[in-house]
Amino acid sequence: MPTLPQSHLPYVDKYFIRSRRILEREGLNPRVTMQVFFRNGPGVLAGVAEAAELFRAASPLLEHGGQVWALPEGSSFAPLEPVMHIEGPIQDFIELETLYLGILTSRTSLANGIAPPDLTAVAAKARSIRALLPTKNLLYFGARHWHWSMEEAICQTVIAAGFDACATDAGARAAGLAAGVGTIPHALVLVFAHHVGPQQATREATLAFDRHIEPECSRIALVDTFNHEITDSLATAEALPGALWGVRLDTAGELTGQGGAADAGQPFVGGKGVTVSGTAAVRKALDAAGFGHVNIVLSSGFGNLAKVAAFAAAEGRHGRLFESLGIGGLFEAWCATADIVRVEGRALAKTGRAFRENPRLRRIL
Template identity: 30%
Template sequence: MNETNKESFLERSLLVGENSEIYLHRALTVLRNEGLNPYVTYEIHAKDDGILCGINQIVDILEHVLPESDREVWSLSDSNEITKKEVVLRIKSKYANFGLYETSMLGILSSCSGWATAANRCAVAAEGIPVVSFAARAVHPSVAAHVDYSAITGGCSAISSIIGGKITQTTPSGTMPHSLVLIMGDTVRAALAFDRHIEKNVPRVVLVDTFRDEAEEALEVSRRLKGTLRGIRIETPIERGGITPHLVDEIRIKLDYENFEEIDIYVSGDLQPDDIRNFVKNESKVGGFAIDNYIARGSGITFSGDIKEIDGKSIARRGRKPGITPSSRLNRIL
């Protein structure tokens, strides 16, 4: 994450521990009154394979709360592939310096890595065909920036929200919503109005499944916006049979027949990696996929944190190995 965007992630509620679980506050109260604040080694490990994301945000937090001396932070990097039980973060410092933030650190890693892993599964399934994340429409708006950052980290070529574009320093991607076409009353009319009023550097990609047959609307829009149309997008609802490779092939054939070979076909909706693989296996000429719910739901990857040393002495709770976990992949960050 670039320097200019750090503060947007360091909300006051996080820094004062309002996002932290109450038992961490109580633990620190007990330790403080008992005069205990040992130097500990604390490790976070993954509970499943996936794509790591959220480390940059955690480093931002630790830079803010750890003293400049007598600290060590070792970690992997955002976008690294990780394996089950692999240590992704190691902190060495006085416990009171960071113990309150365990909730936030685990939550950041679980959410962001889950989104990044889901995005990566879509990108891998697409085999080089661009995947745009529309996941911002399927999460709470307070985390839209985080889901978009995670999607880019996982391999998406673009995201859809303005705040996501700011955080990732990319240009948000999007065409037109069904609401515009419905209000305008006609797909071609909506497309022509879009072309008149939207900046010329925005690609003209028109939604063609609102009122009539997708192939019919695709042809009419292509004729009326000849020379300026970049592509068409289809998001046929499941009530109409959904989006299939056969539908894409039909539209492609009809566009090519009228010499509109340059018009790309973009597929969007509630698609999953298996759906994407079906298009690829069928060799359907898809120009790009736009995925929302699958990325927003995440992969379910979670993380766990443990103290592994106290004042240089190896320790662990039952079921865990005491002492520092050997890892040649961790790099010292702080």
């Protein structure tokens, strides 16, 4: 695998590129701390040196007083233990998240005995998801789940198997599509939370997206950052009457979505993360408020065929619940996750995540 592409931008999830543009135009560039961890483990960490090379080559982070701290290459780590902290102005590295997570994920997966993605198996899973959901919009959101050098091959595979879009320009173009797709990540909402407060952040981030992003791009609000899925769905629908295409639910696996059942006695119906009951609660609230035209996009965990089947069956019982799925987990991997956990030195994070000290981290940049 080559270590770095000639340009990182084609391999970046589109919503990070759009977020950088929004931050520049809004004049927002706070210093943040990004925390990286794995849910898998215990295991051995790999890819640290390659990730450091990416920061050196593609970011002015060091010139602006930024720092990167990590466990040394080859270190053991435990599930949820921070393996990296990145500190600096958000505009300096928001576009790098897809690549450094893909580097850490792929190298660490290989170091712990996970095989590279099998494209035949990826195609089979993609076709199975399409068969379960023949009329839904299926988006491949898995660029961060493996090394950038496989992105084009994986995207060609999933589009040929029936998916509709990919999140990176490189993957989309390789698959014969015009460009990658994507709207708002948690990082953008958290910067707005620092700027206007958590209660207004989802609405204001969506309004900023509407101000600065080309009108042909659908307006889709990310509404789970502070676990106010219903409240923030209604607030953004009210702020963009007639213009909001949809809301995205990506509720963290540590939380029960607002309005969802804590335990419905059936897998994926209740409990934590994105569930049928949580989705149905948002759908009901939007419909009751006169926003039946606002669609729902779901992401998180939909590489699991049993979860996809549960949602397909739920639509048979409840009627229309969602229009699109963002899906990343089409192959086995130990996936690195990144979250903003501090802004300008103060605690500020997605609900369910928080800054965690790790005295084993060493400065690498």
